[in-house]
Amino acid sequence: MDIAEPLLAAHRARFAAVDALLPPAPPPADGERLDAATADGTQVTGVLQRHRLAPGDVPMLWSAADTWQFFPYFGDTGTEGADLLLRALKGRLETEETGDDSACVVVWPSRDAEAIRAFLDHGLVPLSAIGVRTAPPAGAEPGVTIRRAGPGDFAAALELAVATFDYTGLVAAPRRDNTAELLAPSLRDALAEDEPAVWLAEEDGEIRALAHCAWVDTLPDTEAGELLPTGRWGYVNNVVTAPGERGGGFGRALMAHVHRELHRGGATRTYLYYNPTNPLSSVFWHRQGYRPLWTAWEVRPAAALR
Missing domain, CATH: 3.40.630 (Aminopeptidase)
Structure with a gap:
């Protein structure tokens, strides 16, 4: 044009x-x-x-x-x-x-x-x-066990991922009836990786929160490069705390760990999509050091x- x-x-x-x-x-x-x-x-x-x-x-x-x-x-x-x-x-x-x-x-x-x-x-x-977040990773949060997810966690991870859209369907884009079917393939593929970029927060052996992430290399003339400066970024795709456990510090502890892991993988900055109309995520992510770069x-x- x-x-x-x-x-x-x-x-x-x-x-x-x-x-x-x-x-x-x-x-x-x-x-x-x-x-x-x-x-x-x-x-x-x-x-x-x-x-x-x-x-x-x-x-x-x-x-x-x-x-x-x-x-x-x-x-x-x-x-x-x-x-x-x-x-x-x-x-x-x-x-x-x-x-x-x-x-x-x-x-x-x-x-x-x-x-x-x-x-x-x-x-x-x-x-x-x-x-976007450009600050260095924070220290570990005590009292919460964080581990990488694996193929055996698929059912529990999918249930948590769907819970994200149960809530955002109330405060942002309407929830689709086939949400689980749309989420399942990419989550299953992520969990099959040798080192999945999916982490779980646990307490007493029970999963309390999930973070599904990735590393993204932005280059000029690419879709990501039109939105972000060139470099290696950590992408925080989906983070969710189990309903009934929100506000208990599990998300904060999980992200403290995830930011360190993404940094260890070469990402000095991280980005994510969130809904400003969401009364939970809009507060949580700003407290985590994120600030809006683009708004849809x-x-x-x-x-x-x-």
Whole structure:
């Protein structure tokens, strides 16, 4: 997708100014182009993509079946430019039958307050965020046994992993009826590794919490490289404390261990996805030293965009 060079340069300058940890903004996305102009005649542009999922696709765990993702390029025009592009997007969506299981999504740097104003005005909510942690690992927490999970832990680990979505289905994306079936293959594969990046917290021989993680090497021109600086990162995929045990320190002890293990594997920084609307994880992860880098602003169904 071709975008005027001055607008693209202003877009990249905006990202660089709003958060020093952001990687350089990538070239414009491919898709349908929407244009607008500010009161002083400055041109702004957005790119619209449509993504459809089948019931058996893993992203259905957190995504709508029919997602309209919007990439705004409004340079230094601030709230005015963002507002104009969202108005253009609303007009475009009004020409479509979007359905109930649909969403409109904009992924944007979390610290851009001028953009946030426009997102809120148009009915978008901060449904998920990428949180990053750059601090060194903390010391061990006494009193809780931490061990790597293995194939024999599959049933218990899957039950805990599903419990995550039982809760987030109340405070974020709706829970899917086939959640266990969508989670099982990747968890089974992870547990079959020689050194699974899955850890369990135990007390008196009973599993209290689970952390399913990975190492990710981010490179330019890759999906991860568009979101994170180049390097080796620890990815915290799913962390859950058993219902009834939350608030007992098991998650804190587990993550103290996991951060050390991820660091030992070469990751000096870690990242994760969490829901700002989740009253548990939004507090827990900030206390763990994470802060939002990107926020996914979303409205469901897509026709609800104001």
